Amino acid sequence: MGTGIHFGLRFALILTLCCVGVSVGETKPRPKDAHLRAGFWAILQGATNATSTEVAVLTSVRETITAELVDAVQGRTLLPSRQELFTYPDSEFAIQKFRFSQLQPDRAFTLRVRDRQGIVRDERELRALDLQKTSVRMAIASCMKDRKVRVQAQMWDRLMSEEPEMIIFGGDNVYIDVDEVDVTPSLIWARYVETRSVLKVFRGQRLIPILATWDDHDYGANDGDRNFKHKLQAAKTFEAFFAQGVRPEMSELRRGPGISSHLRAFGGEFVFLDGRTFRSPKGKKKGSHWGEAQEAWMGNILSSAQGPVWLINGSQFFGKYHARESVEADHPLSMSRLLARMSRAAVPTVLVSGDMHFSEIMRIESAQTGYETYELVSSGMHVRQVPYVDRWLANPRRIEGAWKHNFVLVLAQVPRADELRLHVRSLGLEAQDYFDRPLHVVKSIRAK
Numbered sequence: 001m002g003t004g005i006h007f008g009l010r011f012a013l014i015l016t017l018c019c020v021g022v023s024v025g026e027t028k029p030r031p032k033d034a035h036l037r038a039g040f041w042a043i044l045q046g047a048t049n050a051t052s053t054e055v056a057v058l059t060s061v062r063e064t065i066t067a068e069l070v071d072a073v074q075g076r077t078l079l080p081s082r083q084e085l086f087t088y089p090d091s092e093f094a095i096q097k098f099r100f101s102q103l104q105p106d107r108a109f110t111l112r113v114r115d116r117q118g119i120v121r122d123e124r125e126l127r128a129l130d131l132q133k134t135s136v137r138m139a140i141a142s143c144m145k146d147r148k149v150r151v152q153a154q155m156w157d158r159l160m161s162e163e164p165e166m167i168i169f170g171g172d173n174v175y176i177d178v179d180e181v182d183v184t185p186s187l188i189w190a191r192y193v194e195t196r197s198v199l200k201v202f203r204g205q206r207l208i209p210i211l212a213t214w215d216d217h218d219y220g221a222n223d224g225d226r227n228f229k230h231k232l233q234a235a236k237t238f239e240a241f242f243a244q245g246v247r248p249e250m251s252e253l254r255r256g257p258g259i260s261s262h263l264r265a266f267g268g269e270f271v272f273l274d275g276r277t278f279r280s281p282k283g284k285k286k287g288s289h290w291g292e293a294q295e296a297w298m299g300n301i302l303s304s305a306q307g308p309v310w311l312i313n314g315s316q317f318f319g320k321y322h323a324r325e326s327v328e329a330d331h332p333l334s335m336s337r338l339l340a341r342m343s344r345a346a347v348p349t350v351l352v353s354g355d356m357h358f359s360e361i362m363r364i365e366s367a368q369t370g371y372e373t374y375e376l377v378s379s380g381m382h383v384r385q386v387p388y389v390d391r392w393l394a395n396p397r398r399i400e401g402a403w404k405h406n407f408v409l410v411l412a413q414v415p416r417a418d419e420l421r422l423h424v425r426s427l428g429l430e431a432q433d434y435f436d437r438p439l440h441v442v443k444s445i446r447a448k
Contacts, residue, residue: 039203040122041065041113042196046243047263048129048209049250050105052081054243055126055207057096057113058196061087066118067098069126070110078102078109081249086240088189095240101249103128111207126207129165131252134267134414137163141407142170142215142314142354143380146195147178151405152382154429156200159407160208162427167201167208169242170354170378171215171275171314183220185233192218192241212242213272214259215314215355216325223325225279226291235259235277257294267414268307268347271298275314275327282330289315289331298338302345308420308441309349311338316353318362318375321395325355342369347418348443351375357383358390359406359426361437362397373441376424378408402426402434418443 042058059065069078078100086095103109105128113122139159146152159167176191177183196202201210218238221228228234238259239245246255252264258274278291288295302309311317317335319326328335342349350373351364362375375397382405390401406428413421420441426434 038122038124038205042199042202043111043113043122043124043207044196044202044241044243045126045207045209047211047245047247047250047253048126049252050128050130050132051103052099052101052247052249053103053126053128053209054097054099054245054247055111056241056243057098058193058202059094059096061092061094064116065096066114067096068112068114069100069103070112071104071107072110073107082247088186088237090186091189091193093193097243099247099249105130124207125205129209131263131265135412136165136266137409137411138166138168139164139407139409140168140170140352140354140376140378141381142378143172143357143383144169144195144199145175145178145380145383146198147175148382149198151429152198153200155382155405155407156204158427158429160201160204160206162409164208164409167210168270168312168352169210169212170312170352171213172217172354172380172383173212173214174218176217176220177222183230185230185237188220188230188234188237192237196241210242211244211261211263211270211272212238213261213274213312213314214238214276216276219276223282224276225281226277227281228276231277256297257291260294260297262301266412267417268412268420269301269305269309271301271309271311273298273311273313280331286333287331289327289334295334295337299341302341302349305345305347307414307417308347309345310352311349312352314353315355316375316377317351318364318397321397322356322393339368342373346443348373348420348441350420350422350441353377354379356380356389357386358401358403359408359434360390360395360398360402361400361424361435361439362395363399364397371441371443374422374439376408376410378406378426381405381407400424400426400435400437402428404428404430404434406434 044056046054080098081101082099084097111124174195220234254262258277260274261272263270280287316326320328357380360377390403409425411423422439
């Protein structure tokens with residue numbers, strides 16, 4: 001059977017089963033008292049603060065749905081302050097977004113999603129998120145291949161059991177280019193639909209806020225750069241499926257160039273970089289990894305930051321030790337400008353990346369920025385493994401590594417603006433952590 005036909009049949013089967021709530025072997029309607037189950041639709045909770053949140057529901061274009069939040073403590077029901085529908089021509093599937101306000105922190109709400117008859121088909125638990133705190137427990141994950149059906153379910157169960165307050169998707173959250181077919185705008189949308197329908201994180205009883213950036217596979221072109229001809233449609237699809245748009249109720253979140261964004265939270269600044277839309281081709285003299293406008297935008301954040309900065313990029317920053325993509329190897333001028341800006345900033349910066357199919361902690365020597373910092377690499381959640389790659393691929397900066405399916409869990413505390421204390425763990429399907437390391441980053445010479 002041809003690859004394209006195989007994809008089409010598999011796509012239709014999975015989406016029929018997963019997106020509209022039909023079960024294999026089901027031949028008669030459920031009784032009215034047995035209609036409800038978590039996971040009927042694939043749901044993502046996106047950008048959230050102490051009083052507002054946004055959720056994205058994957059559904060059929062033929063299905064009209066409504067949503068509400070129930071506050072059992074005060075006995076009130078919150079209706080959406082705004083809702084939007086995102087579709088793609090000739091696709092059977094749509095994203096319906098609902099924004100809610102008037103939430104309260106440290107309180108569980110019940111999200112109820114109703115079908116066109118008004119019947120509650122799906123219920124989830126979600127919470128507001130107090131971004132004014134100076135500590136956070138967050139999970140970082142990347143490289144999420146939906147074809148790894150069994151392991152993805154196990155890995156998301158493991159991650160959710162750790163009860164993070166926020167999840168960072170670090171890129172390759174969707175593998176568009178998995179089959180030997182030409183990438184088109186319709187395929188980009190279809191692969192986002194298929195991945196969203198399959199991954200268990202979107203079917204769980206409890207929702208956790210997810211913020212994301214992308215890398216090459218969810219951009220749509222392996223090692224893709226600014227010349228990818230479908231980059232505008234790829235960006236529209238990314239923005240439809242992730243709920244991190246700017247809104248009046250959430251002043252902590254701002255948009256940057258491309259799909260980049262900036263979140264002020266937990267005593268620091270989280271900068272989600274777009275490392276694809278403006279990327280210069282490899283080998284181009286004076287090329288940029290992020291483009292001139294995005295580099296200037298990032299520089300402004302660094303120069304004005306009131307607390308530690310997290311720079312989150314799909315590709316590694318320090319990656320000259322291998323032949324794969326990295327800012328250091330492919331765009332050395334961008335790397336030099338970044339390090340200079342980090343050096344001039346009044347607060348420390350920690351780097352976060354994915355892509356590698358293994359996780360590691362790199363210690364970045366003080367000669368680079370004037371203080372010792374780290375790059376946290378989290379990969380891969382459920383993707384092809386290369387046994388012991390973290391050992392045979394030598395990296396003089398590596399202080400920890402893990403090659404099995406894993407994610408990184410970080411407990412971060414900001415005692416003051418120029419200091420960051422971290423507890424970094426790599427976790428997977430085994431009971432024992434792959435690594436567990438406390439880290440301390442401080443910019444002030446006085447504090448050292």
